[in-house]
Amino acid sequence: xxxxxxxxxxxxxxAIFGLRYHTHMLQLSSYQFQGYFRHLxxxxxxxxxxxxFMLLSLAEFFRGDVSVVIPSGALIGMFIxxxxxxxxxxxxxxxxxxxxxxxxxxxxxxYAVLSAxxxxxxxxxxxxxxxxxxxxFMGATMAVAMAVVYxxxxxxxxxxxxxxxxxxxxxxxxxxxxxxxxxxxxxxxLRIIGITGSFGKTSVKYYLTTLLSxxxxxxxxxxxxxxxxxxxxxxxxxxxxxxxxxxxxxGARHLHDIKEITDIVEPDDGIVTSIGYQHLETFHSLExxxxxxxxxxxxxxxxxxxxxxxxxxxxxxxxxDNEIIRKNMKYPDAITYGLSExxxxxxxxxxxxxxxTSFVVTTPSGxxxxxxxxxxxxxxxxxxxxxxxxxxxxxxxxNKLRMAVRRLQSVPHRLELTKHGNVSILDDAYNSNPNxxxxxxxxxxxxxxxxKILVTPGMVExxxxxxxxxxxxxxxxxAVCDYIILVGQKNSADIKKGALEGSFAEDKIxxxxxxxxxxxxMYEIDAGREKVILLENDLPDNYK
Numbered sequence: 001x002x003x004x005x006x007x008x009x010x011x012x013x014x015a016i017f018g019l020r021y022h023t024h025m026l027q028l029s030s031y032q033f034q035g036y037f038r039h040l041x042x043x044x045x046x047x048x049x050x051x052x053f054m055l056l057s058l059a060e061f062f063r064g065d066v067s068v069v070i071p072s073g074a075l076i077g078m079f080i081x082x083x084x085x086x087x088x089x090x091x092x093x094x095x096x097x098x099x100x101x102x103x104x105x106x107x108x109x110x111y112a113v114l115s116a117x118x119x120x121x122x123x124x125x126x127x128x129x130x131x132x133x134x135x136x137f138m139g140a141t142m143a144v145a146m147a148v149v150y151x152x153x154x155x156x157x158x159x160x161x162x163x164x165x166x167x168x169x170x171x172x173x174x175x176x177x178x179x180x181x182x183x184x185x186x187x188x189x190l191r192i193i194g195i196t197g198s199f200g201k202t203s204v205k206y207y208l209t210t211l212l213s214x215x216x217x218x219x220x221x222x223x224x225x226x227x228x229x230x231x232x233x234x235x236x237x238x239x240x241x242x243x244x245x246x247x248x249x250x251g252a253r254h255l256h257d258i259k260e261i262t263d264i265v266e267p268d269d270g271i272v273t274s275i276g277y278q279h280l281e282t283f284h285s286l287e288x289x290x291x292x293x294x295x296x297x298x299x300x301x302x303x304x305x306x307x308x309x310x311x312x313x314x315x316x317x318x319x320x321d322n323e324i325i326r327k328n329m330k331y332p333d334a335i336t337y338g339l340s341e342x343x344x345x346x347x348x349x350x351x352x353x354x355x356x357t358s359f360v361v362t363t364p365s366g367x368x369x370x371x372x373x374x375x376x377x378x379x380x381x382x383x384x385x386x387x388x389x390x391x392x393x394x395x396x397x398x399n400k401l402r403m404a405v406r407r408l409q410s411v412p413h414r415l416e417l418t419k420h421g422n423v424s425i426l427d428d429a430y431n432s433n434p435n436x437x438x439x440x441x442x443x444x445x446x447x448x449x450x451x452k453i454l455v456t457p458g459m460v461e462x463x464x465x466x467x468x469x470x471x472x473x474x475x476x477x478x479a480v481c482d483y484i485i486l487v488g489q490k491n492s493a494d495i496k497k498g499a500l501e502g503s504f505a506e507d508k509i510x511x512x513x514x515x516x517x518x519x520x521x522m523y524e525i526d527a528g529r530e531k532v533i534l535l536e537n538d539l540p541d542n543y544k
Contacts (some may be wrong), residue, residue: 054152197273226251262299451527458491474498
């Protein structure tokens with residue numbers, strides 16, 4: 001009996017650490033089953049450990065005389081694997097910390113119930129307390145068997161609990177959504193501008209909020225709060241009666257994700273910053289990406305239809321430089337912006353200097369205005385022009401916009417430039433996609449005379465094309481960089497292959513297990529002159 005008590009105490013500690021770890025991965029996967037099971041597929045060492053533990057346990061159960069005092073090899077192996085797993089689950093510092101939300105608390109309550117059902121049902125068989133009793137022996141054997149099964153299947157428990165809790169979570173989310181919708185309806189004068197795109201949406205959101213603030217009181221979704229519940233939280237916690245405009249970033253990983261958001265906020269205007277090959281693992285096709293991004297403009301058109309067409313009331317904006325948008329121009333009345341000929345708001349005479357970037361914007365009416373910003377790169381001009389187009393169309397005059405553009409700051413982790421002595425860091429750590437990676441390298445190439453270093457784990461969530469795009473990324477990097485530091489094993493081989501195909505020197509490619517190791521190396525490289533380091537993508541802990 002004492003041995004069983006020790007077993008349960010040890011198992012409880014193991015379960016707490018193991019479930020905490022896998023719940024963190026579930027949280028990083030936005031509680032989506034597809035993302036969580038991708039994590040399990042990539043977390044091979046732990047999953048193999050759980051499987052080996054169960055196989056060794058079976059070998060121990062079937063070895064015959066389990067009363068032999070000398071431990072078998074299977075039993076020794078079980079202990080080693082168990083302790084290895086135990087140590088691997090010990091809490092460590094994570095890139096994105098585990099947040100104990102109310103949802104997580106509800107999951108742990110479900111874990112406790114599931115654990116009790118799996119582990120404790122044999123205990124009534126031990127009621128006699130006599131080790132010589134056959135009933136007691138059977139109960140003890142079943143208790144050990146259930147402990148083995150529980151340990152082996154522990155990574156699946158968060159998925160099962162998430163499934164069980166789903167109806168509850170849906171009802172809770174519905175209450176919050178209905179409350180946010182009520183708040184919006186009680187604010188009828190509020191103008192809602194939705195922004196979506198495969199890339200550029202966060203930058204345009206920040207820039208547009210700055211420009212609109214010249215004439216209006218503006219609320220925007222903070223940081224990367226671009227999911228339905230993130231947007232609902234923004235409304236419920238930050239919307240005030242004094243706000244005149246709500247700038248709402250809308251993210252998507254699956255078909256119809258944008259419609260889910262537009263059904264909540266019912267946008268008056270919409271901006272599609274880009275359409276590209278991103279999240280193909282969950283979208284499955286470019287056609288699904290195009291359809292989902294256009295759901296924002298569909299919602300604007302539907303609102304215009306329901307309310308009656310008012311001149312200039314419901315506006316649609318699209319990036320006229322984006323090839324996929326140009327080939328799939330669903331709404332002829334959409335206002336285009338960009339650097340290409342034919343755009344309604346067009347930037348020309350772009351000049352990049354050490355102080356930043358200057359350019360001229362021509363409006364649909366033919367008005368021209370010169371702009372200057374401390375930000376560098378063509379992509380920044382593209383995004384700024386999108387913000388200018390929307391702000392000017394909503395009544396902010398160009399002379400006010402000129403001053404506001406001068407004050408624009410880099411968006412955190414999106415080609416954010418910082419200097420540390422003779423080292424410049426281009427921080428593009430938040431996500432990555434083929435077009436964004438190409439733009440980042442183009443920006444890196446602007447730093448002439450400097451040693452250029454790329455630090456990256458590569459691109460993910462690109463489905464079957466992941467290897468192809470990472471190989472191409474390596475070729476593009478070979479044409480720009482002096483050194484390439486790859487992080488982790490997931491995409492390193494493909495990027496290295498592309499770089500070598502691009503005639504890059506193999507002795508200048510390094511592969512490190514962690515970003516910490518890569519960070520140390522990038523500073524250690526003796527370049528002999530100023531260095532510019534591009535940090536392209538930084539995968540969260542649920543990617544291996």
